Amino acid sequence: MTVIVWIVEGTWPACVDAARTHAPADADLVLLHVTGHEVPGAAHGAYAGLLGRARPDRDPGTAVEHLAAASAEQLLAGAAERLGRPCTRQERSGRVEREVVAAAEGADLLILARDGDRTHLGPRSLGPASRFIVDHAPCPVLLVWPETAPSTVNIPPPPPHPPHHR
Amino acid sequence: MDDVATVRAKVYDELLTPALHPETLALHPEKVGTPPGKAPPLNASLAEALSVVLLLAVLACAVIRPWGWPEAVVAVPAAGVVIATGSISLSHAAAEAARLGPVIGFLAAVLVLAQLCDDEGLFHACGAWMARRAAGRPRRLLVLVFVAASLITAVLSLDATVVLLTPVVFATAARLGARAKPHVYACTHLSNTASLLLPVSNLTNLLAFAASGLSFTRFAALMVLPWLVAIGAEYLVIRRFFATDLDAGAEAPPADEPRELPLFALLTVAGTLAGFVLTSALGINPAWAAAAGAAVLAARALAQRRTTPTAIVRAAALPFCAFVLALGIVVRAVVDNGLGAALGHLVPGGTGLPALLALAALAAVLANVINNLPAVLVLLPLTAPTGPGAVLAVLLGVNIGPNLTYAGSLATLLWRRIVREHDTDVELGEFTRLGLFAVPAALLLSVVALWVSLQAIGG
Numbered sequence: 001m002t003v004i005v006w007i008v009e010g011t012w013p014a015c016v017d018a019a020r021t022h023a024p025a026d027a028d029l030v031l032l033h034v035t036g037h038e039v040p041g042a043a044h045g046a047y048a049g050l051l052g053r054a055r056p057d058r059d060p061g062t063a064v065e066h067l068a069a070a071s072a073e074q075l076l077a078g079a080a081e082r083l084g085r086p087c088t089r090q091e092r093s094g095r096v097e098r099e100v101v102a103a104a105e106g107a108d109l110l111i112l113a114r115d116g117d118r119t120h121l122g123p124r125s126l127g128p129a130s131r132f133i134v135d136h137a138p139c140p141v142l143l144v145w146p147e148t149a150p151s152t153v154n155i156p157p158p159p160p161h162p163p164h165h166r
Numbered sequence: 167m168d169d170v171a172t173v174r175a176k177v178y179d180e181l182l183t184p185a186l187h188p189e190t191l192a193l194h195p196e197k198v199g200t201p202p203g204k205a206p207p208l209n210a211s212l213a214e215a216l217s218v219v220l221l222l223a224v225l226a227c228a229v230i231r232p233w234g235w236p237e238a239v240v241a242v243p244a245a246g247v248v249i250a251t252g253s254i255s256l257s258h259a260a261a262e263a264a265r266l267g268p269v270i271g272f273l274a275a276v277l278v279l280a281q282l283c284d285d286e287g288l289f290h291a292c293g294a295w296m297a298r299r300a301a302g303r304p305r306r307l308l309v310l311v312f313v314a315a316s317l318i319t320a321v322l323s324l325d326a327t328v329v330l331l332t333p334v335v336f337a338t339a340a341r342l343g344a345r346a347k348p349h350v351y352a353c354t355h356l357s358n359t360a361s362l363l364l365p366v367s368n369l370t371n372l373l374a375f376a377a378s379g380l381s382f383t384r385f386a387a388l389m390v391l392p393w394l395v396a397i398g399a400e401y402l403v404i405r406r407f408f409a410t411d412l413d414a415g416a417e418a419p420p421a422d423e424p425r426e427l428p429l430f431a432l433l434t435v436a437g438t439l440a441g442f443v444l445t446s447a448l449g450i451n452p453a454w455a456a457a458a459g460a461a462v463l464a465a466r467a468l469a470q471r472r473t474t475p476t477a478i479v480r481a482a483a484l485p486f487c488a489f490v491l492a493l494g495i496v497v498r499a500v501v502d503n504g505l506g507a508a509l510g511h512l513v514p515g516g517t518g519l520p521a522l523l524a525l526a527a528l529a530a531v532l533a534n535v536i537n538n539l540p541a542v543l544v545l546l547p548l549t550a551p552t553g554p555g556a557v558l559a560v561l562l563g564v565n566i567g568p569n570l571t572y573a574g575s576l577a578t579l580l581w582r583r584i585v586r587e588h589d590t591d592v593e594l595g596e597f598t599r600l601g602l603f604a605v606p607a608a609l610l611l612s613v614v615a616l617w618v619s620l621q622a623i624g625g
Contacts, residue, residue: 009345010304010414038596039336039350042572045597046328046354048582049574051228051537052237052489053325063333064350071340116410127410146415
């Protein structure tokens with residue numbers, strides 16, 4: 001059985017903990033991190049907007065690319081340490097939500113955390129990326145709360161019954 | 167101040183030689199003759215066509231950078247050609263060079279100052295400060311990034327924010343375990359929006375400063391309110407736009423690092439700022455204050471053998487300075503030979519709120535088509551006669567406008583799409599959507615703020 005744990009900045013510890021609790025002892029665990037292109041791209045773009053600077057070696061986008069690679073490696077190392085079980089680390093780059101779906105191809109379980117507005121329960125507690133992944137994942141999905149799951153007391157009362165029609 | 171500006175504007179107008187001024191040509195066709203002892207000047211439409219082609223070539227090469235050439239390799243010969251063919255008279259070219267010379271010196275001094283501050287560890291210390299104060303809270307980090315990026319852009323120019331601060335901001339966010347996107351996007355946006363405050367903040371400001379006839383302190387006094395308002399608008403938009411990423415939290419505990427305070431660099435920068443105020447009060451060109459600041463840091467770095475004269479000269483970006491000068495001359499030829507008259511009808515006169523809004527919008531559109539540097543060079547001679555208010559409205563447009571397209575202009579954007587130089591180009595959708603929220607809001611509010619400043623302080 002292959003279990004993919006999607007590691008994202010800010011919310012990953014909950015996913016690692018869920019893997020420790022719910023993945024069978026003999027499962028192959030894969031820690032997956034995806035680096036998006038947007039952040040280095042924005043830095044490249046800002047430098048390109050400075051007309052006439054003539055020094056490609058000063059392009060901050062390149063520096064950010066290197067930093068991003070280093071930080072992804074560090075993040076996965078931290079996650080592996082917290083997991084405390086044998087696992088494989090997988091680093092991908094591209095459109096984040098599509099890379100995660102592609103990586104989940106053939107897996108038996110994908111673990112991810114809610115990353116939207118978690119102060120209000122409801123559809124917005126899933127951000128655009130996790131919404132896409134939940135909708136398109138080719139395998140079962142375990143969706144966890146980054147912090148303690150909210151109690152059912154917080155669920156608003158049901159709307160009044162619609163009037164009966166004949 | 168008004169008088170100075172008006173006199174300058176008149177001088178500027180009179181500089182347009184009658185033989186080449188299109189309106190004069192239309193009225194007095196007999197003037198198109200060969201003055202005795204001079205090379206035959208081109209007829210105005212031919213001269214305009216030639217200058218436009220050369221300008222397009224210069225801009226195309228600056229965007230495309232064939233064979234990795236410095237931009238000046240094409241720009242300087244192009245300036246030579248417009249002078250040699252008489253598309254711009256020698257006296258005009260000399261006047262333009264004399265106007266741009268101090269501006270370029272100022273620019274070079276600020277570039278050196280920023281690089282030496284980086285060598286002194288100022289930006290690294292800034293990252294450590296942000297990490298410490300953010301205490302693992304992404305929203306707090308965003309506020310700190312706004313403070314740092316706004317101040318650094320205003321004092322050490324937008325180049326410093328783009329080249330030196332952006333990687334530091336990314337590293338800081340990564341170290342805290344926060345998502346970097348909101349902070350890096352804020353940095354790139356602020357390199358434009360926060361470059362309104364001082365003449366040194368942006369090359370466009372330096373050009374406008376020279377044309378407006380304002381003193382350094384008056385420029386800053388008029389721009390401080392638009393600067394604050396534009397930054398505030400950006401903050402609200404970015405905070406809301408990236409709410410999801412900011413809510414995600416930051417897991418990594420802040421590492422205990424020794425506090426570092428590059429006192430010498432900070433004091434030098436503070437001294438340079440004081441120098442700007444002082445020189446401006448004494449009627450000396452504030453470029454000298456920047457040069458003095460750069461010289462102090464350079465002397466220390468050289469004495470401690472932490473840098474070399476070559477590195478300092480490299481930091482001054484001489485090819486870039488040559489490019490700006492050459493571009494200025496070619497643009498002047500284009501403006502003189504007919505574009506000025508053509509655009510003159512589009513450029514609204516007056517400094518009422520509607521006129522200021524229209525000017526800023528026109529400037530933002532022009533900046534987005536090619537780049538804000540040629541846009542400001544074209545618009546300055548047309549707006550300088552109206553007064554400082556109009557010039558500053560143009561600045562708001564050319565400085566805030568580029569945030570609409572992530573590479574500063576459509577031309578650069580298209581070219582980058584074609585060559586795909588970096589396989590990490592952003593998805594256009596997100597950046598453009600952010601720009602569509604941020605730019606109109608920041609532009610509109612800052613123009614209103616400028617209008618209020620002009621009413622309160624007077625142009």
